[in-house]
Amino acid sequence: MIDLYTAPTPNGYKVSIALEEMQLPYTVHTVDLRAGEQKKPAFLRISPNGRIPAIVDRDEGDFAVFESGAILLYLAEKCGRFLPADRRGRSLVIQWLMFQMGGIGPMMGQANVWYRYWNETYQPAIDRYQNEVKRLFGVLDSHLKGRQFLTNELSIADIANWAWVRIYDWSGIDIKPFPHLQRWVERLNERPAFHRGINQPAAEYEQEDKATSFVKGARNMLTK
Numbered sequence: 001m002i003d004l005y006t007a008p009t010p011n012g013y014k015v016s017i018a019l020e021e022m023q024l025p026y027t028v029h030t031v032d033l034r035a036g037e038q039k040k041p042a043f044l045r046i047s048p049n050g051r052i053p054a055i056v057d058r059d060e061g062d063f064a065v066f067e068s069g070a071i072l073l074y075l076a077e078k079c080g081r082f083l084p085a086d087r088r089g090r091s092l093v094i095q096w097l098m099f100q101m102g103g104i105g106p107m108m109g110q111a112n113v114w115y116r117y118w119n120e121t122y123q124p125a126i127d128r129y130q131n132e133v134k135r136l137f138g139v140l141d142s143h144l145k146g147r148q149f150l151t152n153e154l155s156i157a158d159i160a161n162w163a164w165v166r167i168y169d170w171s172g173i174d175i176k177p178f179p180h181l182q183r184w185v186e187r188l189n190e191r192p193a194f195h196r197g198i199n200q201p202a203a204e205y206e207q208e209d210k211a212t213s214f215v216k217g218a219r220n221m222l223t224k
């Protein structure tokens with residue numbers, strides 16, 4: 001059994017989607033980010049960086065893993081799926097996983113903050129991060145032309161990138177100029193496991209009436 005410490009955010013959803021696709025039994029523990037639970041000593045013992053997601057594998061002597069990319073690799077190795085065994089296939093998946101961890105995630109995260117969370121508008125920062133997100137989307141779009149997945153088969157790289165790219169509008173980005181990427185987002189959206197994953201726990205920001213209070217909470221958290 002896996003204990004998943006998470007919150008309704010793209011980094012958290014990467015892990016719940018993976019657990020659903022892998023059909024590994026898990027228990028969700030929602031960490032209240034606005035209340036600062038992620039910085040409490042008990043949580044820091046599991047996740048030294050004070051951020052979600054983190055897992056504890058009860059079948060492996062309570063082994064804890066933090067950093068979403070590391071968690072995806074751990075789970076893929078545990079279940080023997082979504083990460084090929086051959087060196088080249090494995091490297092390709094890891095390349096696109098790192099592309100998400102070092103590019104899509106941090107840049108979309110910054111675009112979200114500057115575009116949506118501050119009361120004030122600082123246009124140069126909005127432009128910088130939105131332009132970088134568009135550039136990264138262009139890379140994904142070209143790569144996905146004629147492909148169903150980022151590599152030969154569905155992998156943890158698709159899961160990681162999809163969890164972020166799907167909320168492009170939170171970064172103020174239009175996906176229409178990226179038709180191959182848009183089709184990939186829509187195709188993966190049809191997978192029942194992906195749907196279950198993005199409801200563990202359910203996201204407030206996807207419900208129109210709750211989105212405003214989510215933004216306010218996020219802004220307060222960032223200014224603490």
Ligand SMILES: N[C@@H](CCC(=O)N[C@@H](CS)C(=O)NCC(=O)O)C(=O)O
Nearest residue numbers: 009011033038051052053067068069
């Ligand atoms: N590189 C980390 C990033 C984790 C991260 O930024 N988590 C955010 C939620 S998406 C968080 O816990 N924020 C709370 C905080 O910064 O205090 C990963 O991929 O796991």
